[in-house]
Amino acid sequence: GAVVSQHPSRVICKSGTSVKIECRSLDFQATTMFWYRQFPKQSLMLMATSNEGSKATYEQGVEKDKFLINHASLTLSTLTVTSAHPEDSSFYICSAREPAGDTQYFGPGTRLTVL
Amino acid sequence: DAKTTQPPSMDCAEGRAANLPCNHSTISGNEYVYWYRQIHSQGPQYIIHGLKNNETNEMASLIITEDRKSSTLILPHATLRDTAVYYCIALYYGNKLVFGAGTILRVKS
Numbered sequence: 001g002a003v004v005s006q007h008p009s010r011v012i013c014k015s016g017t018s019v020k021i022e023c024r025s026l027d028f029q030a031t032t033m034f035w036y037r038q039f040p041k042q043s044l045m046l047m048a049t050s051n052e053g054s055k056a057t058y059e060q061g062v063e064k065d066k067f068l069i070n071h072a073s074l075t076l077s078t079l080t081v082t083s084a085h086p087e088d089s090s091f092y093i094c095s096a097r098e099p100a101g102d103t104q105y106f107g108p109g110t111r112l113t114v115l
Numbered sequence: 116d117a118k119t120t121q122p123p124s125m126d127c128a129e130g131r132a133a134n135l136p137c138n139h140s141t142i143s144g145n146e147y148v149y150w151y152r153q154i155h156s157q158g159p160q161y162i163i164h165g166l167k168n169n170e171t172n173e174m175a176s177l178i179i180t181e182d183r184k185s186s187t188l189i190l191p192h193a194t195l196r197d198t199a200v201y202y203c204i205a206l207y208y209g210n211k212l213v214f215g216a217g218t219i220l221r222v223k224s
Contacts, residue, residue: 043215
């Protein structure tokens with residue numbers, strides 16, 4: 001299957017700082033990428049849909065000014081958590097949709113801890 | 116997208132087949148059935164998907180009933196590494212994946 005990477009895999013930051021997470025599709029070009037968040041013992045929650053060259057579409061209840069998404073190329077989408085607070089601590093996972101079909105492939109996830 | 120219903124948990128003996136059921140009684144004719152799994156602290160892994168016909172790949176088989184109201188994911192020879200949460204999702208082409216609670220599969224030696 002297709003490979004999606006995320007960087008960093010783990011990050012610890014102080015409250016009030018911003019953190020950027022990168023998501024890359026390594027062996028295919030993805031016009032659409034997705035960002036999910038997962039709290040302990042819960043299922044994945046879709047945060048936003050990222051389309052190359054256009055503004056992201058956010059799910060209801062997700063603050064677009066807090067979670068900045070950029071999809072500047074067909075292989076890279078970034079999620080920036082601005083002014084992070086302890087309640088933003090979570091497991092952030094991206095996925096990329098393959099262009100030929102409709103299957104989404106997921107990255108390994110980024111564990112964010114805000115102190 | 117149609118709602119899916121899965122048992123919250125299942126156990127399976129190592130080496131035996133794991134059969135994971137999924138109910139999607141309101142599925143429409145052009146909704147696909149997708150299966151993913153998530154091993155602890157990792158991103159979800161794509162397993163298989165199908166529309167009407169049964170499908171098989173190197174990981175699993177997907178059996179869809181003729182009326183398409185339910186399906187079964189079959190892991191032919193479960194190993195300890197197959198312990199994970201398995202998600203069954205009904206999806207129109209081009210729509211977003213929305214995850215439910217899934218089935219926790221525990222493979223035991």
